[in-house]
Amino acid sequence: MQISKVENLVEKLILIFLVLWGAASFFVFPTLVIFEWSFLLVSLFVVFLVITKRAEYFVLIDIIFSLAYFFYGLGSAFGLPLWVVLIGLAIVAGTVFWFLARKLIIINENFSLVLTFFLLSILELYLILSFWLINPLTKSLIIGIFTYVFTGYLANISEKNQIGRSFLGYIYTAVFVLLLLVLTVSWGR
Numbered sequence: 001m002q003i004s005k006v007e008n009l010v011e012k013l014i015l016i017f018l019v020l021w022g023a024a025s026f027f028v029f030p031t032l033v034i035f036e037w038s039f040l041l042v043s044l045f046v047v048f049l050v051i052t053k054r055a056e057y058f059v060l061i062d063i064i065f066s067l068a069y070f071f072y073g074l075g076s077a078f079g080l081p082l083w084v085v086l087i088g089l090a091i092v093a094g095t096v097f098w099f100l101a102r103k104l105i106i107i108n109e110n111f112s113l114v115l116t117f118f119l120l121s122i123l124e125l126y127l128i129l130s131f132w133l134i135n136p137l138t139k140s141l142i143i144g145i146f147t148y149v150f151t152g153y154l155a156n157i158s159e160k161n162q163i164g165r166s167f168l169g170y171i172y173t174a175v176f177v178l179l180l181l182v183l184t185v186s187w188g189r
Contacts, residue, residue, distance in 0.1 A: 015059065018063050018067065022066025023066060026069065043066070060101065064147045065143065073136055074088075101115070121146065148170065
């Protein structure tokens with residue numbers, strides 16, 4: 001019983017650290033001031049969600065989005081090789097997915113397969129987007145949209161669909177947001 005409480009506390013502390021780390025990246029790497037402060041407010045709300053163990057879907061999407069922004073900034077500001085950035089992203093994204101998606105998927109041989117697919121998809125998407133001439137915030141939003149669709153799929157295949165939305169709702173929302181991004185993005189910057 002005591003080991004479970006310690007594991008729960010360590011999991012919360014790691015997730016809170018990752019949320020705050022992602023929020024700090026908006027202040028370290030250049031972006032608009034409105035994004036910095038608005039994302040800080042969202043991150044404080046996500047810290048509350050982590051502490052109360054609610055809305056794991058939203059927490060997963062937020063952390064993956066902010067850490068994708070961090071790793072894009074890390075790669076461009078410090079000139080780290082792409083393979084180093086990809087290894088760091090794989091470790092952090094795998095840890096976050098491990099903590100948050102265990103509740104969505106029954107722990108058995110399928111969880112390892114889903115985790116591997118998620119990591120390969122995130123890394124491949126990050127790699128493809130790293131060659132596009134768009135700003136890191138837009139690239140991170142695209143990765144966040146993928147995470148949104150993926151968690152929507154996980155919610156629909158789980159036995160207890162806590163959100164109650166169909167998978168087509170996730171697809172329609174993702175397509176709408178992607179169209180908005182493509183129409184409003186500043187290409188070549």
